[in-house]
Amino acid sequence: MSERGYEVIPGDLAEALQAFLTSPPEGIPEDMIEAFSDAVRTGRCMLPPRLFFEAVEQSSVAISITDLKANILYANPAFGRVTGYAPEDVIGSNESILSDKTTPDIVYETLWGRLRQQKPWSGVLVNRRKDGTRYLADITIAPVVDAAGKTTHYLGMHRDVTAVHRLEQEVRNQKRLIESVVDVAPVVIALLDDLGHVVLSNQAYQRLAGDLRDREPAAVLLSALKASMGEAFIKGRECGRGFVDHEIRFDPELSGEPRCFACSGTWFQERNGNADNFFESREECYLLLVAKEITEFKRQQEEIRMNALRALLAEQELVQGLREALAGAAYKMQEPVNLIAAAASMQARRGSAGDDLDSMHGVLKQALDTGRQALEILRASMPGELDEPVSSVNLNQLLRDVLAISTHRMLAAGMVVDWRPEEHLRALPGRQGRLRGMFKQLIDNAMDAMDAPGWSRRELCVATKTEDGSITVIIEDSGPGIPDALRLKVFEPFFTTKGATGGRAGMGLPMVQDVVNQHAGTIEIDAETHDGCRIIIRLPLAGGSETGRMATDQNMSL
Secondary structure, three states: OEEOOEEEOOHHHHHHHHHHHHOOOOOOOHHHHHHHHHHHHHOEEOOOHHHHHHHHHOOOOEEEEEOOOOEEEEEOHHHHHHHOOOHHHHOOOEHHHHEOOOOOHHHHHHHHHHHHOOOOEEEEEEEEOOOOOEEEEEEEEEEEEOOOOOEEEEEEEEEEOHHHHHHHHHHHHHHHHHHHHHHHOOOEEEEEOOOOOEEEEOHHHHHHHHHOOOOOHHHHHHHHHHHHHOHHHHHHHHHOOOEEEEEEEEOOOOOOOOEEEEEEEEEEEEEOOOHHHOOOOOEEEEEEEEEEEOHHHHHHHHHHHHHHHHHHHHHHHHHHHHHHHHHHHHHHHHHHHHHHHHHHHHHHHHOOOOHHHHHHHHHHHHHHHHHHHHHHHHHHHOOOOOOOOOEEEOHHHHHHHHHHHOHHHHHHHOOEEEEEOOOOOOOEEEOHHHHHHHHHHHHHHHHHHHOOOOOOOOEEEEEEEEEOOEEEEEEEEOOOOOOHHHOOHHHOOOOOOOOOOOOOOOOOHHHHHHHHHHOOOEEEEOOOOOOOEEEEEEEEOOOOHHHHHHHHHHHHHO
């Protein structure tokens, strides 16, 4: 029938097309779907009716039309290619000849329930080809409803998705395998996008996230890496060069224990899978971050280092004590030698006056020579100082080591330590061993003062800061303090306030003054502090006349 040159589409075919368009199978060109939609919407089409038949015949999707009992009335050539049955083999047969009988009954019950409601059904069934081989059929079945609203036929379309299912299953299996291996790995693994967001992580990462509470492990690790690596991190990202076993350390907010990790990272590019990037590919950058916790190893390593440092300091203190003892003995012997020398000089000026005076002069001269020889022997027996080279010294680390060495004594005496380091303290050119011994002496003096019997308030404060081109170190204790009259005398050789009221060890302060002088620094006892003792040491960052010259010579030799 025609109307104004248009071919009118019969109602039952229009309904069939409507069902077809409800869930169009893959492989149907979009322009054909639009033409069908227009035909269904207007009920007419300028295309000849034969075109619709040819479109179904030439479709790559298997299409069949059945009666209400699922008996096949029509099958297109693609149906034969998918099932192995030629159209003439199945016309008049029931669709059930394709069933492998392994599909659960509930699937068929759902299928027929939807069709009775005049609604299309889509799903996957296990079918069997003519040659007996199984395949997975992605099927869409739609009821064909006439103008009176009665179902007259069923339109079926299906594709063989066995290969697609197998590929999807292989991808899932590979994903599960990778996830299983990643999850059981004893290291933190995280895949991060270009913004640092976590795309994939393992169980070790989740455990670390639990330890850090509200802090994202990836953000913490990346922040520490960027701070440690500096520009090398950015350049590595730009050229795709990764890093291996880069050690970082950070202090969790809720835990006093610092944590250490050896981090490795690999950048790689992945093509964006969005539809708008199909022809113009856009790659996204990802970072595979692997972090192995080495906190326990570092703790053991630090313990070994501290034990070696304790032994070194003990040896240095022993040598220093021996030097002080010999120097003290020489100092005490020098006084009678000086008296003998004075007596011999006086007698020589008077001239000879008899045998007795000559004998006395000989005895005095012999005593003087013997005394001077003894002094030379004492001085020769005194251990010499090692010629320690100037190096770059981190005073924060050095003071932290000294405090760590004294921890057991502080805990036993009930002392409280307030450690206030400047966060980013510049390195100082100096002799590390002598500086360490100096600060050990000062902290020992402070502990000795607070450890006096009956002294209850025992607080030690150690702080570092940078000001006016120098590093200032403040060591303050809550001990008895030093009387004003002794503030300068404590720096005199062999002067000590031990045993006096407000007692304080003063034997090491001349050595402290000597080390400060070697580094062109200054040391003072704060006169404004009366509740305890506050010692202020300032060491120039550029190095003094001695350290600066030696640092320059060392750089030139390099």
